[in-house]
Amino acid sequence: MAKEKVTYNDGSTYEGEFLDGKRHGFGIYTWSNGERYEGEFLHGARTGKGKYNWTGGASYDGDFVDGKLHGKGKYTWASGSVYVGDFVENLRTGKGKLAWENGDVYDGDFIDGVRTGKGKYVWSNGNVYMGDFVDDKKSGNGTFIWTDGTVYDGDYRDDKMHGKGKLTWSSGDVYEGDFTDGARTGKGRFVWTDGTVYEGEFIDGQMQGWGKEKWKNGALYKGEFDNGQFKNGILYDGNGGILAIYRDGVKEEQE
Numbered sequence: 001m002a003k004e005k006v007t008y009n010d011g012s013t014y015e016g017e018f019l020d021g022k023r024h025g026f027g028i029y030t031w032s033n034g035e036r037y038e039g040e041f042l043h044g045a046r047t048g049k050g051k052y053n054w055t056g057g058a059s060y061d062g063d064f065v066d067g068k069l070h071g072k073g074k075y076t077w078a079s080g081s082v083y084v085g086d087f088v089e090n091l092r093t094g095k096g097k098l099a100w101e102n103g104d105v106y107d108g109d110f111i112d113g114v115r116t117g118k119g120k121y122v123w124s125n126g127n128v129y130m131g132d133f134v135d136d137k138k139s140g141n142g143t144f145i146w147t148d149g150t151v152y153d154g155d156y157r158d159d160k161m162h163g164k165g166k167l168t169w170s171s172g173d174v175y176e177g178d179f180t181d182g183a184r185t186g187k188g189r190f191v192w193t194d195g196t197v198y199e200g201e202f203i204d205g206q207m208q209g210w211g212k213e214k215w216k217n218g219a220l221y222k223g224e225f226d227n228g229q230f231k232n233g234i235l236y237d238g239n240g241g242i243l244a245i246y247r248d249g250v251k252e253e254q255e
Contacts, residue, residue: 016041039064062087077101085110108133131156146170154179177202200225219243 005015016027022044023029029037029046039050046052046064053059062073069075069087076082085096092098092110099105108119115121115133122128131142138144138156145151154165160182161167167175167184177188184202191197200211207213207225214220223233226249235244245252 019043 002018003016004018005013007013011032012030014023014027014029016023016029017025019025023041024043025041026039027041034055036053037046037050039046040048042048046067048064049062050064051059051061052064052069057078058076060069060073060075062069062075063071065071069090071087072085073087074082074084075087075092080101081099083092083096083098085092085098086094088094091113093112094110095108096110097105097107098115103124104122106115106119106121108115108121109117111117114136116135117133118131119133120128120130121138126147128145129138129142131138132140134140137159139158140156141154142156143151143153149170150168152161152165152167154161154167155163157163161179162181163179164177165179172193174191175184175188177184178186180186183204185204186202187200188202189197189199190207195216196213198207198211198213200207201209203209206228208227209225210223211225212220212222218238220236221230221233222236223246224231225233229249230246230251231249233246234242235246237243243253
């Protein structure tokens, strides 16, 4: 294969190997705007290993097929963010690791350039999510661990806790049940560290609707709740005796 240096009509240049009049083998192609490719060519197309530098500061080092990023490679943005992994026709598709300049890191599946499939996302503040992604959002089933030790394990939709899940606070309190758009809404069970247990309905994180709350000493309230407060129901002592009746939030003591 012959080695030549060629300047094209648009000002671009190529210096490298040719075969049958086509760029073939190793060469360096520099566009008139300053962009540069250094690597392998196959019958005139960028195919094989190579490195591409854009004028804005971004760069790619890896596999090419017919001029496209395809195979394994490393893409570095001008901002300092870095992706290392699989490419299919210029898009991040397959397995990869994306590290942002702010310190966040995602390691997992990509489809058409977005996080879709299984993956692990670690925030710069130490929070961690492991589970399903759809279109760059937490969707499906996953586990989120906060730096203070709080843990959520359950369903997500569009980056929010949604569906069935279990939320365990660092204090030891535990909620297990329904979530809607990130809030405890629906049917659920809340257990406090002091042994108090509530089972019933929630709206936006508050006990709202019908439920029962039982204390460690055996006392029990059954009835309706309004924003976490007793509304219409009966409060029993540990032996089943009636202590009070609540009507519209007003407590009526029993003799």
